Amino acid sequence: MKNKSRVDILSKVDSFPSMPGAAVKMLSLLDNPDTTVTQIEGILRYEPGLTANILKLTNSAYFGLPSKVGSVKHAVVLLGWRRLVQLVMASCVSAIMNKSVPGYDLPPGGLWRHSIAVSVASEGLMKELGLPSDDEVFTAALLHDLGKLVLGSSIKDDIRAIEITASEGVPFEVAEYMVLGTDHAEVGAKILESWSFPPKIVNAVRWHHEPDSAEESDVMLDIVHVANVLCLMMGIGIGREGLRYEPSRLATKRLGLHTAHLEIVASRTMQWVNELTEVFGAK
Amino acid sequence: MRYVVGVGDMKAGQKGDIIVTHALGSCLGLMLYDPVMKIGGMLHAMLPLSKINMEKAQANPFMFVDTGVPELFKAIYNMGGLKGRLIVKAAGCGSPLGNNEMFKIGERNHTVLKKLLWKNSILLKSEDVAGSKSRTVHFNISTGQVIISSNGVETEL
Numbered sequence: 001m002k003n004k005s006r007v008d009i010l011s012k013v014d015s016f017p018s019m020p021g022a023a024v025k026m027l028s029l030l031d032n033p034d035t036t037v038t039q040i041e042g043i044l045r046y047e048p049g050l051t052a053n054i055l056k057l058t059n060s061a062y063f064g065l066p067s068k069v070g071s072v073k074h075a076v077v078l079l080g081w082r083r084l085v086q087l088v089m090a091s092c093v094s095a096i097m098n099k100s101v102p103g104y105d106l107p108p109g110g111l112w113r114h115s116i117a118v119s120v121a122s123e124g125l126m127k128e129l130g131l132p133s134d135d136e137v138f139t140a141a142l143l144h145d146l147g148k149l150v151l152g153s154s155i156k157d158d159i160r161a162i163e164i165t166a167s168e169g170v171p172f173e174v175a176e177y178m179v180l181g182t183d184h185a186e187v188g189a190k191i192l193e194s195w196s197f198p199p200k201i202v203n204a205v206r207w208h209h210e211p212d213s214a215e216e217s218d219v220m221l222d223i224v225h226v227a228n229v230l231c232l233m234m235g236i237g238i239g240r241e242g243l244r245y246e247p248s249r250l251a252t253k254r255l256g257l258h259t260a261h262l263e264i265v266a267s268r269t270m271q272w273v274n275e276l277t278e279v280f281g282a283k
Numbered sequence: 284m285r286y287v288v289g290v291g292d293m294k295a296g297q298k299g300d301i302i303v304t305h306a307l308g309s310c311l312g313l314m315l316y317d318p319v320m321k322i323g324g325m326l327h328a329m330l331p332l333s334k335i336n337m338e339k340a341q342a343n344p345f346m347f348v349d350t351g352v353p354e355l356f357k358a359i360y361n362m363g364g365l366k367g368r369l370i371v372k373a374a375g376c377g378s379p380l381g382n383n384e385m386f387k388i389g390e391r392n393h394t395v396l397k398k399l400l401w402k403n404s405i406l407l408k409s410e411d412v413a414g415s416k417s418r419t420v421h422f423n424i425s426t427g428q429v430i431i432s433s434n435g436v437e438t439e440l
């Protein structure tokens with residue numbers, strides 16, 4: 001039964017919506033150090049709605065730009081093109097992720113709000129820990145729970161078995177694996193793989209609940225792992241599984257994390273989550 | 284009226300009002316009720332101590348247990364509530380699995396609350412705290428009834 005579930009679930013990955021064209025094109029630019037403003041403008045020229053969203057996002061207080069941005073070119077100059085590519089991606093996936101997720105009992109917009117929160121908390125933690133900024137963290141954090149969209153209905157069907165397993169103190173993703181033969185982190189990673197996302201992002205999504213199981217430790221992975229637990233503690237996107245996840249001691253040690261880091265980031269996160277969900281038009 | 288208390292927020296109401304807060308994880312939900320006046324209030328505080336971010340605490344005292352709890356009491360006193368009559372209930376303060384101390388913000392929220400109440404000789408009537416579940420609280424100000432729901436199961440506090 002377990003293997004049948006796994007096969008069924010993974011077959012749903014294949015029929016999952018593909019990534020919007022503009023995001024695919026943008027993604028291919030990421031690997032190319034010679035990307036020019038003209039190339040980015042070229043892609044966005046045919047996407048007026050998307051461009052409007054990007055400019056709105058760029059002008060949100062979260063990004064703290066000194067002057068109002070009115071063009072893609074100006075946005076690239078002020079934010080850097082890598083950051084802009086992340087924003088394009090965020091705008092593209094928001095439509096996919098801004099819905100309710102049965103099984104995990106997330107209301108409409110709940111997963112999207114959680115995703116934004118983990119992005120904001122991740123960047124907050126990086127800053128607080130004095131780590132060099134990495135624009136890809138925003139995207140990895142934004143997509144970490146993508147697999148829940150596929151796994152939700154299976155969770156719903158087997159919730160009793162999963163909760164009996166989890167009630168013995170097993171982390172929720174382990175209970176998912178024991179009952180369904182896969183978990184939302186693996187499913188999410190598979191979707192991103194099929195979308196040809198950079199391996200580093202796929203890796204962070206794949207192991208966001210179990211950073212010590214990844215082949216190599218990675219700062220981005222550890223950060224998303226910690227930020228996720230922190231946001232659930234704040235109640236942002238906390239669903240059926242509650243807080244039944246285990247923060248890794250090794251990850252917090254690797255990061256040199258202390259309670260004060262967590263608390264200061266938590267105290268700043270909510271304001272930005274509200275700001276960004278509004279800009280993205282989430283409920 | 285139906286009031287929804289967000290994270291780092293407080294609402295007070297009177298007979299006829301319902302006060303709700305969703306998804307308490309490690310946050311503290313604190314409910315005060317004066318059965319004679321039929322008034323009550325609810326606090327949803329995120330972090331134990333305001334010293335971590337004084338600037339935020341000034342702008343929003345409800346974010347922290349040490350600044351939010353006194354504000355909630357003040358609000359109820361201002362509405363005519365009497366200390367000796369108040370029924371105090373607490374919910375939330377959960378923690379993730381494992382024993383990574385730095386994530387026990389919920390436990391610390393609870394400790395700070397207990398200290399504050401003890402210092403002011405106030406007793407908790409009942410509480411549903413700790414563990415790793417998410418809790419939603421419905422507080423009926425007409426009756427003082429507090430219902431905790433978690434994963435579809437409702438219990439009266």
Ligand SMILES: [Fe+2]
Pocket residue numbers: 144145184185208209228
């Ligand atoms: Fe997750």
Ligand SMILES: [Fe+2]
Pocket residue numbers: 114118144145228
């Ligand atoms: Fe998550």
